[in-house]
Amino acid sequence: MENKNLEALAAECATCQRCALGATRTNLVFGTGNPQADLMFVGEAPGEQEDLSGTPFVGRAGQLLDKFLYAVDIDRKDVYIANILKCRPPKNRDPLPEEEDACIGYLREQVKLIRPKVIVCLGRISAMRLIKPDFKITKEHGTWFEKGDFLMTAVYHPAALLRDPRKKEDMLEDMKRIKAKLDEPGGVHG
């Protein structure tokens, strides 16, 4: 996979049958955005609208994410958005460990090719997979973790904000902190 670009990786991913979700997807949801983004968001798995369109975060949760990006002056075109799973689990159930294991290699390749400075996990499932298995979203959202070349943090999943709008205040604060980190003079690690 050495010299592969994102398009070639997406093409490889498009025919994936590494787990059972390959048989039930309408579209594979590879990821979208700026291939040279400094900021990458990683959600959990495609929902219905994403499965139908092939694009991550376009349903109600995605529209709410867009509002928070707008509120802190981040252009969705400047970031890259992907998920842990590239195919929709039936009825939006949580990903199974074996589905994550089958799919995570694609995300690793995406991160290697994009080389973002900051990776933001959207929700508990993504944070538990990418930051640490015992991640507690209520206690640890907005906390920074250094992981090799990246700074990582997690925020509430936008779907959790739809279920509990009281969490929106925390989300706004976390998003402001992410924007401030990107804008730090000398860059994120400067």
Ligand code: URA
């Ligand atoms: N929820 C996710 O985690 N990802 C999407 O792409 C849409 C909803």
